Amino acid sequence: MATKVAQKREYLAMQKSPPPFIWACPEEKNILDWHFIIRGPPDTPYEGGEYHGLIWFPSDYPFKPPDVKMFTPSGRFETGHKICMSMTSYHPSTWNAAWSVATILTGLLSFMLSDEITAGAVKTSEADKKILAKQSHAFNIANKKFRDIFPDYAKPEMKDLPDMGEGAPAPTSTSKVVTPNTTTPSSTTSIESSAATTPNTIEPKDVIPVVHHQPHGAQNWIIPSWRWVIAVVLLAVVGRLSSFVGL
DSSP, rough: HHHHHHHHHHHHHHHOOTTTTEEEESOOOOOOOEEEEEOOTTTSSTTOEEEEEEEEEOTTTTSOOOEEEEEEOOSOOOOOOHHHHHHHHTOGGGGGTTOOHHHHHHHHHHTTTOOOOOOTTTHHHHHHHHHHHHHHHHHHHHHHHHHHHHHGOSSSSSOSSSSSOOTOOOOOOOOOOOSSSSOTTOOOOOOOOOOOOOOOGGGGGGGOOOOOOGGGGGOOOOOOOOHHHHHHHHHHHHHHHHHHHHH
16 A cells, blocks of 8 residues: 555656656556656766666565666666665665655766766766767667657657756766765765755755665765755655655
8 A cells, every 4th residue: 555655646746846857657557667767967978868767666665675777778887787776675774765766766867977886887988878878769769668658758859858957057076975864874875865955055065975885895985966956856855755754
């Protein structure tokens, strides 16, 4: 029952206010499988790219984390392989039941724009990523699942998502750790701060740290973000927490 209520809430939230460069919806026959599209932001190697992937949730969601994989070649992630992030089953101890589809995908986009290698990630040149971005839409529309799930976006000409981040500030290289309000192991950095902040009051120094599996005992990296990403995540978290409390 919790899953059906949570997924209905997720769907309505995505329809009402999708994050920049992101769109997602569940499969009609299986509400636990959410397909998504991520569009490459401007001034990145993924600009003009269209990336199709899947979030699949466990039957006891939202109390356990999902898994994420990408189908479209991007030069950043292995196609068809689970991606290690703090919001997936790789790190169940860091999962927060208040995190939403929008939160997960915004975190995935931030991770995509980094160059760190972990489970499910690959290392390629910027030139390779740009080539794959140009080929991405043709790859997607040749995929029957993409055509079935996203008929409006499976046209010869690539269609903009509902929010293409117009007016978003350019990326910055500044980063800092955000202290979470939820209890997590001391060695783990949360991807969220639950403080309510409006877009007009967010400063360039704000970032989203993303925790993921580190091979060979390497230290966690902190991935820079931008004001528009922080605004979306914080507002999504506040709305999510409010809805969750009301269940």
